[in-house]
Amino acid sequence: MKTITELFDFKGKVIIISGAAGAIGSEASRFLSSLGANIVMADLAEDKVKNIATDIEKETGNETLAMKVDFTEEKEIEELVKKAVEKFGKISAVVNNVGWGANTPLFGSDSQKMIDGYKLNTLSAYNLTKFCMPYLKKEKNASVVFSGSSVGITPSPEFIEYSTAKAGLLNMARSMAVASGPEVRFNSLIIGTVDNGESSKEAGYTQEMLDNVVKGIVMKRRGMPADIAQAMAFLLSDAASWITGVELTVNGGGVYKSKMPTS
Numbered sequence: 001m002k003t004i005t006e007l008f009d010f011k012g013k014v015i016i017i018s019g020a021a022g023a024i025g026s027e028a029s030r031f032l033s034s035l036g037a038n039i040v041m042a043d044l045a046e047d048k049v050k051n052i053a054t055d056i057e058k059e060t061g062n063e064t065l066a067m068k069v070d071f072t073e074e075k076e077i078e079e080l081v082k083k084a085v086e087k088f089g090k091i092s093a094v095v096n097n098v099g100w101g102a103n104t105p106l107f108g109s110d111s112q113k114m115i116d117g118y119k120l121n122t123l124s125a126y127n128l129t130k131f132c133m134p135y136l137k138k139e140k141n142a143s144v145v146f147s148g149s150s151v152g153i154t155p156s157p158e159f160i161e162y163s164t165a166k167a168g169l170l171n172m173a174r175s176m177a178v179a180s181g182p183e184v185r186f187n188s189l190i191i192g193t194v195d196n197g198e199s200s201k202e203a204g205y206t207q208e209m210l211d212n213v214v215k216g217i218v219m220k221r222r223g224m225p226a227d228i229a230q231a232m233a234f235l236l237s238d239a240a241s242w243i244t245g246v247e248l249t250v251n252g253g254g255v256y257k258s259k260m261p262t263s
């Protein structure tokens with residue numbers, strides 16, 4: 001039987017993380033690096049991702065590769081995978097984490113915005129995974145994790161571009177899982193509201209909205225990026241080597257409202 005340390009030992013693994021300058025992506029990079037992995041960190045925010053990567057290397061002593069990548073551009077994703085293999089010689093796991101979506105009135109969107117939401121939140125993950133597959137197939141316990149969202153499983157007309165794209169992401173991950181066992185595992189996280197600084201406000205949440213959400217969350221707080229990074233590490237680890245094609249909900253118990261008419 002493996003010890004807990006052995007199960008969560010990522011030494012020698014190479015993990016690509018998209019959206020790695022953001023709240024969740026940077027924390028996942030830091031945590032997986034602390035467990036021994038070499039992390040390929042990609043984000044549109046070039047300076048930010050490079051600075052975070054430098055800090056992580058200093059903290060953990062493990063190598064990183066930080067790159068500016070626009071995940072809506074297929075060619076840039078292909079180049080990222082090429083550079084990762086040139087530097088590290090392999091790819092052991094992928095965290096398809098990049099994503100974002102603005103608050104929009106349900107019928108206030110248009111074709112282009114719907115397509116843009118799909119390109120960033122769904123197609124980015126399809127392309128990154130596709131380009132990594134030949135390398136993942138060569139690795140033991142290769143694994144891919146997707147950053148899904150609560151709004152991708154419940155009606156979410158306020159975020160129609162984002163919620164529709166995130167719903168698609170989940171079924172794409174399930175399809176990849178059934179077609180890729182036993183070589184590569186695919187699992188999604190269904191993420192509840194996580195503190196990501198200003199990003200939620202840019203997406204249209206006001207402080208009042210966020211305070212209101214917290215009142216309903218069973219655990220009475222928004223998630224921290226570390227809550228998600230730890231769940232990602234579990235799904236990528238040897239502890240999860242018989243888990244594929246599932247969604248792990250990490251949402252502080254979700255938002256509960258009593259059905260009593262008096263409440």
Ligand SMILES: NC(=O)c1ccc[n+]([C@@H]2O[C@H](COP(=O)([O-])OP(=O)(O)OC[C@H]3O[C@@H](n4cnc5c(N)ncnc54)[C@H](O)[C@@H]3O)[C@@H](O)[C@H]2O)c1
Pocket residue numbers: 018019020021022023024025042043044045069070071072097098099100101120147148149150191192193194195196199
């Ligand atoms: N924070 C939450 O409450 C929450 C809830 C559910 C799901 N999620 C999902 O988790 C993931 C990470 O969220 P987060 O809260 O860390 O977000 P964040 O806004 O903090 O980070 C997102 C990162 O993506 C980068 N990015 C945006 N467009 C890009 C592009 N075209 N190419 C490359 N990089 C790009 C940004 O520069 C940023 O660094 C996303 O997929 C998000 O949809 C987050």
